[in-house]
Amino acid sequence: MEPNPDISRLHLDLNRLEAATTQVSIKRPREFTCFSYDKNHNLHLDDSSLKWYYPPQAHEFPANLSAGYEQFEKHDSSQDEHLDSLLTAITHHEQQTNQLIDAKFVTWRGMMTKFFCAPYSNDDFEMNATLFQDCIFIEENWAFKRSQEAEDKKNWKSPLAPELMQFWGYKFETLATIPRPWGETPRETIESRDSEIVNNKEQYCSIVRTAIGGKVMCLGGEVDAIWDSKPKTPGAPINWVELKTSKVNRTHKDSFAFNRKLLRYWAQSFLLGVPKIIVGFRDHEGLLQSIEEYKTREIEEAVRREWKNSTNWNWRPWVCINFTSELLDWAQQIIKADPQQSGVWRIRFRKQTNNVELFKVEETGHGRILTEEFVK
Ligand code: A3P
Ligand code: MG
Numbered sequence: 001m002e003p004n005p006d007i008s009r010l011h012l013d014l015n016r017l018e019a020a021t022t023q024v025s026i027k028r029p030r031e032f033t034c035f036s037y038d039k040n041h042n043l044h045l046d047d048s049s050l051k052w053y054y055p056p057q058a059h060e061f062p063a064n065l066s067a068g069y070e071q072f073e074k075h076d077s078s079q080d081e082h083l084d085s086l087l088t089a090i091t092h093h094e095q096q097t098n099q100l101i102d103a104k105f106v107t108w109r110g111m112m113t114k115f116f117c118a119p120y121s122n123d124d125f126e127m128n129a130t131l132f133q134d135c136i137f138i139e140e141n142w143a144f145k146r147s148q149e150a151e152d153k154k155n156w157k158s159p160l161a162p163e164l165m166q167f168w169g170y171k172f173e174t175l176a177t178i179p180r181p182w183g184e185t186p187r188e189t190i191e192s193r194d195s196e197i198v199n200n201k202e203q204y205c206s207i208v209r210t211a212i213g214g215k216v217m218c219l220g221g222e223v224d225a226i227w228d229s230k231p232k233t234p235g236a237p238i239n240w241v242e243l244k245t246s247k248v249n250r251t252h253k254d255s256f257a258f259n260r261k262l263l264r265y266w267a268q269s270f271l272l273g274v275p276k277i278i279v280g281f282r283d284h285e286g287l288l289q290s291i292e293e294y295k296t297r298e299i300e301e302a303v304r305r306e307w308k309n310s311t312n313w314n315w316r317p318w319v320c321i322n323f324t325s326e327l328l329d330w331a332q333q334i335i336k337a338d339p340q341q342s343g344v345w346r347i348r349f350r351k352q353t354n355n356v357e358l359f360k361v362e363e364t365g366h367g368r369i370l371t372e373e374f375v376k
């Protein structure tokens, strides 16, 4: 078959990326606005759904992460929410400050995490992108995401339902957070967390300005909790906390799998400027056994050190950062050279070939990536 001339390709060459001795410049992410979804998943342009970290107490171990599964208030994830809330929050911020944001890329943190992890992950991905006023907006290709989920379900091996195991993550969030700072939270609220209905419709989303390799971007992403309180100075680092659950590491195979997970934890947290990751370790039945704190910074340093001192397999932070920068440069160059200056592009990554492909799927317009309100 002749290669299609309308498809541009970027090859992910891991050997070349790993041989690099320099890393492109990066800017510390700074939150400039935020939004919340309440318990009904209604949008509020404020921090009303922010949660404070307060770990389960010693006597609560081993907590049963399955408790309350029947009452789970589960968000309907079958609907494609596009970039809508992010765009609404950006518009609101622009109106308030009377100034347009200066980002060249706008997307959810989850998309950037996929770019970051591509060198070491086995997952394919597909996204849609469009150019508007010198900025590229990137969303997930929902149809592809749904087909991947269906595939995962088909290949599911565990005797436990995937929905139950997902619930464990949200249950842990409920057991490890409180709705107000510690001093303002009644004792009963803290002590009754185990019987609280778990609800994943409620979310706090931080919106940051950051830059990778000189490319300024605006990223939105959920943060699970805050350690203390938001600093008064705008743009000052915030003590965010990312909560995760993972299987207790018993075997060499477990540790290896956990190390790969750490890459995703690191990428996610690094991108939003989350300094701390709290992992709740649970057994195969979903009983919470222990809690471990990881500093995002130290994960990165440990991985760099490990890589210097041994030839063991490991992931390398600079590979993720450099590859993402390269991908964005490449995509930007092609999309901006297009005479139409609009339309919808597909960004497609296939692990089998290690190629990122870029091609147009709609000649004009912005598909459903941008809302009418935003374009106005
Ligand atoms: P754990 O990752 O702790 O198991 P997040 O950690 O990103 O805040 O997500 C909270 C929980 O949502 C996860 O908890 C997991 O249960 C679920 N979740 C997040 N991303 C998921 C994905 N891609 N597939 C399935 N479940 C996911
Ligand atoms: Mg979360």
Ligand code: MG
Pocket: 224, 242, 243, 244
């Ligand atoms: Mg989490």
